[in-house]
Amino acid sequence: MTYEFEMVGIVKRFPGVLANDGIDLAVRTGEIHALMGENGAGKSTLMSILYGLLPPDAGEIVVRGQGVRFASPIDAIAHGFGMVHQSFKLFNQLTVWENVVFRAEPRRGIVIDRATARARVREISARHRLAIDPDAIVGSLPVGVRQRVEILKALYRDARILVLDEPTAVLTPQETDALFDVLRGLAKDGRTILLVTHKLREVMDVSDRITVLRDGRVAGRLETAATTQGEITQAMTGRNVVFEPRKAAGTQGQPLLEIDGLGVGQGPRPLVAGVHLVVRGGEIVGIAGVAGNGQSELVEAIVGLRPHHAGRIRIAGRDVTHAPLRERRRAGLAYIPEDRAVTGAALVATAAENLAMGFHRAPPLARGLALDHAAQRAHARALIQRFSVKIPSELAAVGTLSGGNLQKIVAGRELAHEAPVIIAEQPTRGLDIGATEFIHRTLLAQRDFGRAVLLISSELSEIQSLCDRILVMYEGRIVADLAAGQADEARLGLLMAGAAGSA
């Protein structure tokens, strides 16, 4: 058995953190290898080293038996690596072939040889059954296809080793299956795939072998065929995680969030059109859908961050259709936004300052026009403790926290409002298993407390395990309203892809 590449004894230290502590990673030629681990386990650091973005403090990289040293991604590409990042690196206004050949254009003299470029792109696409039209404008393509453009880009550069970073985060189940078919084909073709992910089911589905990282070390090397989800989870977390079945819904109360005929944007293709929805106290209603089908716009309109052009909004019985954001919050709305770093927090501000937002105008934080700094810090300490945020002090800037801890700051602050309506948008995106579990438990507790929770998530498993009712959004409209029991993954996937009538 030959190894396509090996990373041997990789050590990387950052101030105060040992991110990689002697990691060995060996990937065989032609296999699909999964690299797993919770956030902060050292996956990203290891991948940055592999791709020449960071120099290791110790250890070496061996590619096809040869020791190599990557000073930059250019070196890594020259040695046959191709990286598909989580956020695509594409020019949306350009065509597929222009994206693919960029910086490696076939030339005729000083001009680009367009005919050759298109022919080669077409040929690679056909050979690997990627089904991509070279002349399509990238921005007009669905996310799943854009991802295949990234793969095509790597293959055009003759990548023998494809590294994919959380590739399924933005895909529907059907798109995920299509991606895995492509990956299997590439592996059969003799190419090597390294899949960085935290999704157990997918790893079980597609990978041959698994390397699990925990706290900067290798916590397990597993053959997929001979392992179980439980074993992988234990390696990742170092403990047994019990996936509790969802507790049955409690008694449902009054409608607390009522949206009637909401529309955002005008013209032939509005961002949100005619949305009706009601969330009662004591239930979690989920909105499933592929990212970009109007969920964010719907939420922003409900919250008051974006103007809407039609419809009415009631929160806890109060009509807030034309009320500004602050009035809606006062009426009883808490909001955990999709992008915690851009909307939910000021990264250079302290935890105390971040946690004070929304509490800062009333006692005890405010004393008249003055802000009581001692009360502000006490408030922050209490929330940090209640949500077990790992932070050196309430005066540390929240930009230094990991994604999970930052999310706890944002979620903790919003839940502390004890508002009757909670909107949680992608609340566990990018979080590890432990933090995800915590957020899920917290949302369920809110529901059991009689609050109305609207959950927007692109993770179907999250929607399925938490929600009492599931709405599916497609092209700005709610195309289905299902009770939790009626919604299996295949059906949801079809609805998310726009197959409204047939489901």
Added chain:
Amino acid sequence: MAMPAARRLASRVLSPVPLSIVAGLVLGAVVMAATGNDPIDVYTEIVRGALAGPNLVYTIGWSAPLVGMTMAVALPLRGGLVNLGGDGQLVLGGIASVIVALYLPAPGTVRLVAALAAGIGAGGLYGMLAAWGETRWRVPMLISTLLLNYPAKNLASYLVNFPMRDPANGMPESHMVAVGARLPSLPGTPLSSSVVLMAIAVAMIIVFDRRSVAGYELRMRGLNARFAGYGGVDLDRQALWTMFAGGAMAGLVGASIVLGDQFRYTDGALVSPNYTWTGLMAALLANGEPAAAVVAAVFFAALQIGGFGMERATSIPRELTSVLQAIIILLLASRSGLRRLGLGT
């Protein structure tokens, strides 16, 4: 808990300052040595010119308007709003206060207070106008504040050239303000009591910034405006009042100069010392933090006044201190720019 926030702030704002100043002084020394002067002598004269005996009073007198114009920029900058309209707000403050001080039929003290209020209000409303343009019509304040300087300056210029002109004078100037409507000078000094007004205003801004609910909201806006809006801050209203406050500060400076130093409005006299743009530098260097901005403004004032002393005592023109100021600003700005990049990654 000995004010860790303040310490953090101080270390952030001040740490590159000594280094940049020293480096600036060394570079300046090289220039002096190259032109055949003894750097030690020259620096001694600058320090003496700025601080020794009566010179200290001049430095304070020069600092007061400069600190005021620094605050006119720093306060909006704290919320991420850029006020380039200092000249316009300053001039309108000056002309409004002189109109009231000259023509309001009331006893002197009442006239004085009304004139100050008119100056503050005129500057404030003019600042607010730019904010209104942005919140209502999406005209970027970066452009509108700058462009609004021209109508203000030209209006004031027209007024003192024609309807308000003192014909007894060769210059385009208004009549003199009656003695009873002037700001009194501080006993035993040539300084106008506007220094005290300015100190009070600055103290209020610092307390506002550190202690008030609205100051917290403004700082959060400066760090992440979307976050502040998400948290319930009414960003439009906040922009209007913040720009009112910044403009009011500039208006107060205009009124103070007119009522406390010159006792009349002379065309161009408020803008020619360049308080606005030196103040902009000081505010930008301090990143809007008010206490640090005051320190920067006073330092520049001392350097400029020290330059006069140096010119009197040596053969070196005082432009050298402008060169020094420029070198120090460049060094400071490049350092803070680098730091910001470091934070961003």
